[in-house]
Amino acid sequence: MPFRISLADGDQLAGRYHAGETDVLLLVFHGLGGDADAHYVRRTVALGHRLGHHVWTVNHRGCGEGRGLARRPYHSGSGDDLGAAFAAARERHPDLRQLAIGYSLSANALLLNLGGGVPGVDARPDAAIAVNPPVDLGACSDSIHRGFNRLYELRFIRRCRKAIQQRVADGLIEDRYPTRPLMSLRNFDDAYTTQAGGFQDAEDYYARCSARHHLGAITVPTVVLMAQDDPFIPWRDAVAAGPSPAVHLHLEPHGGHMGYISRGVPGHRWLPYALEHYTRALLAHLVIGLAPPNRTFKDLH
Numbered sequence: 001m002p003f004r005i006s007l008a009d010g011d012q013l014a015g016r017y018h019a020g021e022t023d024v025l026l027l028v029f030h031g032l033g034g035d036a037d038a039h040y041v042r043r044t045v046a047l048g049h050r051l052g053h054h055v056w057t058v059n060h061r062g063c064g065e066g067r068g069l070a071r072r073p074y075h076s077g078s079g080d081d082l083g084a085a086f087a088a089a090r091e092r093h094p095d096l097r098q099l100a101i102g103y104s105l106s107a108n109a110l111l112l113n114l115g116g117g118v119p120g121v122d123a124r125p126d127a128a129i130a131v132n133p134p135v136d137l138g139a140c141s142d143s144i145h146r147g148f149n150r151l152y153e154l155r156f157i158r159r160c161r162k163a164i165q166q167r168v169a170d171g172l173i174e175d176r177y178p179t180r181p182l183m184s185l186r187n188f189d190d191a192y193t194t195q196a197g198g199f200q201d202a203e204d205y206y207a208r209c210s211a212r213h214h215l216g217a218i219t220v221p222t223v224v225l226m227a228q229d230d231p232f233i234p235w236r237d238a239v240a241a242g243p244s245p246a247v248h249l250h251l252e253p254h255g256g257h258m259g260y261i262s263r264g265v266p267g268h269r270w271l272p273y274a275l276e277h278y279t280r281a282l283l284a285h286l287v288i289g290l291a292p293p294n295r296t297f298k299d300l301h
Contacts, residue, residue: 002065005058005088013058013081014066018045020054024283025089025096027056027125029082031104031258033159035064040103040258040271047272051279054096058085060106062163062172071172073163073196075189076105076137077209079113080121086113087123098125099282101275103258107133107224108211114222115214127282128222129275132230132258135215136237137206141186144232152232152257153185160188212241221285223248223278227255250274 005013015036026048030038036057048055060078061070074081082100089098102110107130112118114128134140144153161179168175177192189202199205215224215238224243226235228251235251243249252260252270260271 003056003092004069005084007061007070007081007084009072011061011070011072012066013061013085014064014069015056015058015085016065018048018055018057020048021052022054023096024051024053025056025093025098026053026279027058027085027089027098027100029058029085029100029102029106029110030060030063031106032076033156033163034103035059035066037064038103043269043272044101044275047275047279051276053099053279054093056085056089058082062167067166068170068172071167073193074105075193075197075205075209076108076134077112077118077197077205078106078109079118082106082109082113083118083121083123086125090123097283097286098127099279100125100128101131102128102133103131104134107131108135108137108209111135111211111218111222111224112209112214114220115211115217117209117211117214124220126220126286128220129278129282130222130224131271131275132226132233133211133224133238134233135210135212135241136234137210138203139234139237140232141184141189141202141206143234145184145186149232154182156185157181157183157188160192164192212237215241215243215247218244218246221246221248221282223250223282225250225252225274225278227252227257227260229254230257233257248278250278 001017028044036059045055059066060074110130167173179191186202194205228235
C-alpha cells in the first residue's frame with residue numbers, strides 16, 4: 001500500500017506499507033543512488049514477511065515512487081527525513097514497536113539521528129540496524145576515489161546526475177549545477193549536494209553529517225554491521241569513534257560493501273541471516289533486557 005510523508009519544507013517522501021501480524025514495524029531505508037525497490041530492500045521485505053512483521057519501505061527525496069515530490073536533495077545527513085518517517089509511523093501505527101534498518105548512506109543518516117546529530121529532531125525508532133555506514137564521510141570520499149573503487153564512484157555519480165536531470169525535467173529545480181560524468185564524489189558534493197543542501201562546501205557537509213561524531217551518544221539499542229574488506233568504508237573509523245554501550249559493533253572479516261556473499265555456497269548471501277539474528281536479538285532486548293549476543297556470520301548460516 002503506497003503512502004506519502006510530508007516534510008517541513010514542503011517536499012514529500014513516498015513509501016510502501018506491507019502489512020504484518022506482529023506488534024513490530026520494520027522501517028527500511030535504501031542507499032545512495034537506489035530506491036525502495038533495490039534488491040537488498042526487497043530481501044529485507046521478504047524477511048519481514050517471513051517473520052510476520054509489518055514493513056515500511058521509504059524512498060529518499062525524489063527516489064523511486066517519490067519522483068516529482070522533492071526539490072531538495074537527500075544525503076548522508078538526512079537524519080531529519082528519517083525522523084519524519086519515524087514520527088509518521090508513530091502516528092499511523094501507535095501500537096507497533098519500530099525497528100529501523102538503514103543501508104549505507106541511510107545507515108549513516110540513521111546513526112546521526114540516533115546520536116542526536118540532527119538539531120530539533122526527537123523522533124527515533126525503538127531499535128536499529130545500520131549496515132555498512134560511511135561514518136566518516138571525508139575518509140570515504142577519499143577512499144572511493146582510489147584504485148578500483150573508482151568504478152563504484154563513477155556508478156554513484158551516474159545515478160546522482162540522473163536524479164538531478166530528472167528534477168530539472170520535472171521543473172522542480174533550475175539546471176544550474178555544473179556536474180560532470182567523470183568527476184569525483186567529493187567534487188560532486190561541492191557542485192551539487194552542498195549547494196542544494198545548504199552547506200558551505202564538501203568539508204562542511206562531511207564534518208556536520210559524519211555519524212562518527214555521535215556514536216557515543218546513542219541510547220537506542222543499535223547494531224552496526226561492517227565488513228573489514230569494504231572497499232571504500234574504513235571500518236576502523238567506527239571503532240575509533242567509541243560507540244556507546246547501546247551500540248553493538250559487528251565487524252565481519254569479509255563481506256565487501258553490502259555484498260556478504262557466502263564463501264562456501266556460491267551466490268548465497270549471509271546478510272539476511274545476520275539481519276534475522278539481530279532483529280530477533282534486538283526485539284528480545286526490548287522485551288526482557290537481553291543484550292544482543294556477539295556472533296559472527298559463520299555462526300548464523
